[in-house]
Amino acid sequence: MSVMVDAPAIELGDVGMSFVLPDGVLEVLRGITLTVRQGEFVSLLGPSGCGKSTLLRVIADILPPTRGRAAVLGASPAEARRTRALGMVFQQPVLLPWLSAEENVGLPLRIGNWGARHRPAGTPDALLRLVGLEGFNHARPAQLSGGMQQRVAIARALVSDPKVLLMDEPFGALDAITRDRLNEELLRIWTQVRRTVVFVTHSIAEAVYLSMRVVVMSPRPARIRRIVEIDLPYPRQPRMKDTPEFTRFSAELRAALEEAS
């Protein structure tokens, strides 16, 4: 393992990102400096299209930043990707429709013959149980509801035992009830596996409910406007959403967002 055990999970130093388009240069990220400690649950909150997902893709080594430095566990994002220190959950489940739920979860173990050369977090069957889908091992994605598909995607992201889980608005396409339920599930899973989570969302309530810290971003080009510590104890309960503290954090984030726009 060339990633460092005691390094911060993620370190971003003055990260900037611009795309060259036919009609000019589109600046998406500007001067992002952020450190995420290991085991932290951090949300990136911002308006749609502000560049939160782009930032996640810089961390995941899908896009190289045009300026600044990014490090994952003290190594380059590319190194972290190659050693499977990173797991990613997308806005869509991105399941392969011809594979069963269990085969989809097992896909990361087959690629690069990873499962034979490393110790996985568990069998695909065990991970399906972890995300509450026992008995659905042989179901095809088309037979599963949207929320169940996203659970399969979470199990797939966890199967190769990543240190850092990157989640790009994973519940954004789901209805509010399913979304609340999956938030509960995600916190339960997080307390069980204790991984660093970077969670992109544009829902204030979701950000407050899940996170230890919320990073509020401005519209494009995205900059960090404020970082809010959510000082609510874990395990979080749904009834906390009705407490004055919760409302105060929501108001603070809303104010930061409005100032940002």
Add this chain to the structure above:
Amino acid sequence: MKAAERAVPSAAAPAAGVPAGQMPDRDNSARRVALSALGILAVLALWQAVMVVFKVPHYIAATPLEVVDALRAQPVILAINAWPTIVETIGGFVVGNVIAVVIAIGFVHNRTFQHTVYPLAVTVRTLPIVAISPILVLLLGSGYAPKIAIAALITFFPTLVNMVDGLNAVDPQAQELMHVLSATKWEVFRYLRWTTSLPYLFSALRIASTASLLGAIVAEWIGSNRGLGYLILAATYDYRTPLLYATMAVASALALALFGLISVLEGYFVPWRRTGGAAG
């Protein structure tokens, strides 16, 4: 809390599941077969009636009953001539599609290769097939070779185009997933591109199944003394109109059989298509 969590999956599954979705499907397909048979029978009856009422001479056009008579009277001549056409059709189908799939895979992995060969393929496609046939007969002789070549040529292009589209129809997020998993080009092909392309491939194969028969028959019109194409010409010149129609019926049956075979293979190799499209 936990009980509520569990209740959701088990309640959602039967609603979207296979058993609920497939039973009415099977009833529907039986109904569809019955309806299409009814349509064909109605057209045949109308045809017979028109021929009898207007007293059309049998060397101008044959009645359905005369066609049936011809099929029963001359099964040997039809079979002898069907065989080479079957060989050419299947030979051309296999050769044309295999080359198309291999080239399409090459295109997707090497842009230079695509930019060099694609325009060439399009140009070859624009040449009229009836004009190429004599050229190929001169080049390849009068055996199976030029017919297979023409059948292959006519199937090649639709498969190439569809296959290139299919191999590129990969969800961008799925490609990102493969990248995050550090998949090699080969693994992206094996786990993602190939299977994604299969529905496109089978659409192309269904087109190719009828096209390759057409290619074989057209090829037989030029320099051939056997095959369904030859029989069509011979029957026309001799005013053996019922035999001409019978030949067409055999050709049509061959194309239908090949088409049906492709559909059966599609159901076997692309089963997820029936249970309802890609996720997301």
